[in-house]
Each structure stands twice: as structure tokens, then as C-alpha cells.
Amino acid sequence: MSRPDSGRTGCLAAMAIHQTFRGANFPEAARLAQAALDARSCRDDPVCVWRAMVGLIAAGDLVTAGAHAERLLDDVNPDLADERRRRTMHAQVRGQIARLSGDLATARVVLADTPPARSSLRLLSAALLIEVLVDAGDVDEAEKTLLANDFNHELCRPSAMRPMLLTARAAVHLAKGHPLAAYIDYLVCGQDFLAMDVTSTAIVPWRGKAALAAHAAQRVELAQQLAAAELAAARRWGEPRVVGTALSTLGRVRGDDGTALLTDAADLLAAAGAQHELAATRLELGRRLAARGDTRAARGEYASAHTSATRTGNPAQLRQATEALAQLAPAPAQALTRQEDLVAGLAEAGLSNRAIAQRLFLTVHTVEAHLSNVYRKLGVSGRKDLSGALRAR
Incomplete structure (x- = not known):
């Protein structure tokens, strides 16, 4: 990670990353990032492309970021070190896009296969991989990755990369049941970011993560204060995923009073994918x-x-x-309509939604609606549970 004011004067990619680090007005950050990808002065510079990718990903525009990610591999310099740097940045972008899209398996493979690079880039890939492993519930492997990359030693020295390493270690601490250690790491992460004038919650939502750690440590009032500050920062940025995640965090630490917040969060997160x-x-x-x-x-x-x-x-x-x-x-039995019963029987037999639609002269959308009603009435989560539920009626 570089400082937000780094880069040549007037560089659109530098302006995009500056806007992103400021943490306000995500549409403007996305506009600048897309303009950088079209600008002759930026589009062939891997550092500029990488900065544009960071801005697009933080702004929630994963489609555009993914469409342009291959530019990081264009015109690879014959110099081996430069080629590794490009490939590592490319893997990090692809890994982040996969993770935020919910494809943890792909994110894990991409980040684990990152080419060898200089220490700072290698550590960033390891930090991103650790968070993916924690997200996927593979905490033991996350801890092994942390130890294999000697994070504890690396964190003893200040660096622009340290906040990301702290975030990864904190995730392991929290998953292993050490919330106070996680809280301290998240707090130091936030202090490092603020010292670099990085106020954006889209880079790392450290306040929200610290809130969850404080809540797990029974520091309820502190958790609520941090979560409220996280939501305020998220709203300044405005991107749906970021706001939804912050609402969810505040809802969790607010106890029963937070149920409405969780409902609102679910709506935003669903819209953001x-x-x-x-x-x-x-x-x-x-x-x-x-x-x-x-x-x-x-x-x-x-x-x-x-x-x-x-x-x-x-x-x-x-x-x-x-x-x-x-x-x-068990869910109280609800009678299926004749049409729902027909659709359910064909789905149980293994027919696809399109095949069912053709068989019954319905639209695919209507079949999906009938199946949704069937699942709700029978209290099941999908096709795999249909057979037992239909026989149990």
C-alpha cells in the first residue's frame, strides 16, 4: 500500500486512490479509476492500473475491475522481477474480486498460487489469503500461513504494509477465541491507517472489526461506540456493500435492539451481491x-x-x-396447490427449471416462484431436501 498522495501530479490513478483513501464519494473514486484506465498516461503503467483496480474494487465495481485485471499482465517486461511483480498484483486483484464476489474457493487458489515476489508484495498476498481462509472457516490453515510468513517478526517494524498484516493476524486471533488480542491488532491497524491519512472504511473496516472483537470480549459499550463510528464512516463512502456490512456490525453488537438494523443490512448486502x-x-x-x-x-x-x-x-x-x-x-404443514405439487414432483425427479417449464407450458420465472413457495411451505432449503419432505406429508 502506498500513501494516498503518491504518484505524479495530475495522474488520474493517483487521484482515484487518493479519493478512495479519503473515504468519501465512492462514485467519484470509481469515475477517476475508470478514466485512468482510458488515459494514455496511465493505462500501460502497471502501478497506475493496480491503483485503478483498488479504487474500483473499493467502489464495488467488481465487474469493471475484473474486465481490466488482465492489463496487469500486458507488455510484461523481460526483467524477471518486474514480471513477478505484475503477476503478483494480478493475483491479488483476482483474489480480492473472487473473495468479495463470495467465491472463496477461487480466491483461495489464486492467492495461494501467487508467484514469488519481493517481501512486501508476498506478505500482502499472504495477508489476503489468511482472511480468505478465516472466512471459509479453515482457521488452522490460516494460522499456519501466518506463522510460515513470520508475521510476528514483520509486525515489529513500521511499514506501509503493516495495517494489512495486523488485520490478518487479528482475524486469526478472533477466530481462535482471543478477542482482546484481536481488538488490539485492529486498533493499531486503525492508528497506522490514520497516520497515513487513510480514513476510508472500504480499504479495511477496522472500526467494525474492532467492534466485533470488543463485543466478543464483553466490552459492549465500547463495541457499540466503534460500530456506530464505523457506520458513520461507511455512510460517508456510500457504497452498498460497505454500508450493509457496517449496519450488520452495529446490529450484532446492539443485541435485540439491532434486529431492524440486521434486516436493513441484509437488504443492502443482497443488492450488492x-x-x-x-x-x-x-x-x-x-x-x-x-x-x-x-x-x-x-x-x-x-x-x-x-x-x-x-x-x-x-x-x-x-x-x-x-x-x-x-x-x-418442524414447520406446520401447509397444503401445496395443484400446480406447486406438479412442479415439486418434477423437481424431485431431477428435471431442471427450464425442463419443468417446457413440460407444464410455464415460464421459467413461474416455475422458480412455485418452487420458492414449495420450499417455504415444506420448510426446506432446496431440491436436495424435497424427497424427504414430500414423502413426510
């Missing part, structure tokens, strides 16, 4: 609703979390959703 964060939010909503005795609503949230976790291939979230659904009282 943030499947990993959405699954976590739905799971928490399900727990709150189940504790209130609203079994039907809880089942809906758990089923939605199960769907999101299936899309991301996240085994930890998938297991939590499956276990939560199994622990709920």
Missing part, C-alpha cells in the same frame, strides 16, 4: 428470531443463509445453517 456477508447476517437474524419464538421467520432466514453459503461454497456457514434448520421445530 455480498453473499458471504449476507449469509453471516441472515444467520444472526435467524438466531434472534428463533430466540423470540418466531420459528417461521427464523426458518426463512436460515434457509436464505443456506442458499448464500451454497453459492459461496463456504463449509462453515453451510454447516451452521444446516444445523440451525435441523434444531428448529
Whole structure:
């Protein structure tokens, strides 16, 4: 990571990264980043392209970032060190896009296969990989990666990369049940960022992460203060994923009073396509609703979390959703309409939605709507549970 004022005067990529680090007005950051990719002075410079990628990813424009990521490999200099640097930056961009898209398996492969590079770039790849591993529930492998890259030694010396390394180590601390150690790392991460004039929550939402660590350590008031500050910073930036994640964090640390915040967060995260964060939010909503005795609503949230976790291939979230659904009282039987019964039977037989639509002279959208009603009425999360539910009627 470089300082926000780095780069030549008037460079659009430098202006984009400066806007991103300031943490306000994400549409302007995205506009500058896209302009940099079109500018003759920036489009062939790998550092400028990388800065533009950072701005686009932070602004939630993963499609444009992905479409231009291959530019980092264009006109590779015959010099081996420069080629490795380009390939490493390319892997980091692809890994971040995959992670934020909810494709943790791809993110893990891409970041684990990052080419050898100079120390700072290698460490950044390792830090990104560690967070992916924690997200996927593979905490032991995350800890091994942290130790293999000697993070504890690297963190003893100040550097522009240190906040990212602190974030990765904090994620491991929190996942291993050491919330105070995680809180301290997140706090130091924030101090380092502020010292570099990086106020954006889109780079690392350190206040929100520190809030969750403080909450896990039973520091409820501190957690709520940090989460409120995170939400204020997220709203200044304005990007839906960032705001949704901040709302979810505040909802979690607010206890029962935070249920409405979690609901709003789920809506924003769904719109942003943030499947990993959405699954976590739905799971928490399900727990709150189940504790209130609203079994039907809880089942809906758990089923939605199960769907999101299936899309991301996240085994930890998938297991939590499956276990939560199994622990709920059986759903009261609701009669299927004749059309729903026909659609359910064909789906159980293995026909695709398109094949069912053709068989029954319906649109695919209508078939999807009927199946959604079937799942809700039978209290199941998808096709794999249809057979048992239909036979149990």
C-alpha cells in the first residue's frame, strides 16, 4: 500500500486512490479509476492500473475491475522481477474480486498460487489469503500461513504494509477465541491507517472489526461506540456493500435492539451481491428470531443463509445453517396447490427449471416462484431436501 498522495501530479490513478483513501464519494473514486484506465498516461503503467483496480474494487465495481485485471499482465517486461511483480498484483486483484464476489474457493487458489515476489508484495498476498481462509472457516490453515510468513517478526517494524498484516493476524486471533488480542491488532491497524491519512472504511473496516472483537470480549459499550463510528464512516463512502456490512456490525453488537438494523443490512448486502456477508447476517437474524419464538421467520432466514453459503461454497456457514434448520421445530404443514405439487414432483425427479417449464407450458420465472413457495411451505432449503419432505406429508 502506498500513501494516498503518491504518484505524479495530475495522474488520474493517483487521484482515484487518493479519493478512495479519503473515504468519501465512492462514485467519484470509481469515475477517476475508470478514466485512468482510458488515459494514455496511465493505462500501460502497471502501478497506475493496480491503483485503478483498488479504487474500483473499493467502489464495488467488481465487474469493471475484473474486465481490466488482465492489463496487469500486458507488455510484461523481460526483467524477471518486474514480471513477478505484475503477476503478483494480478493475483491479488483476482483474489480480492473472487473473495468479495463470495467465491472463496477461487480466491483461495489464486492467492495461494501467487508467484514469488519481493517481501512486501508476498506478505500482502499472504495477508489476503489468511482472511480468505478465516472466512471459509479453515482457521488452522490460516494460522499456519501466518506463522510460515513470520508475521510476528514483520509486525515489529513500521511499514506501509503493516495495517494489512495486523488485520490478518487479528482475524486469526478472533477466530481462535482471543478477542482482546484481536481488538488490539485492529486498533493499531486503525492508528497506522490514520497516520497515513487513510480514513476510508472500504480499504479495511477496522472500526467494525474492532467492534466485533470488543463485543466478543464483553466490552459492549465500547463495541457499540466503534460500530456506530464505523457506520458513520461507511455512510460517508456510500457504497452498498460497505454500508450493509457496517449496519450488520452495529446490529450484532446492539443485541435485540439491532434486529431492524440486521434486516436493513441484509437488504443492502443482497443488492450488492455480498453473499458471504449476507449469509453471516441472515444467520444472526435467524438466531434472534428463533430466540423470540418466531420459528417461521427464523426458518426463512436460515434457509436464505443456506442458499448464500451454497453459492459461496463456504463449509462453515453451510454447516451452521444446516444445523440451525435441523434444531428448529418442524414447520406446520401447509397444503401445496395443484400446480406447486406438479412442479415439486418434477423437481424431485431431477428435471431442471427450464425442463419443468417446457413440460407444464410455464415460464421459467413461474416455475422458480412455485418452487420458492414449495420450499417455504415444506420448510426446506432446496431440491436436495424435497424427497424427504414430500414423502413426510
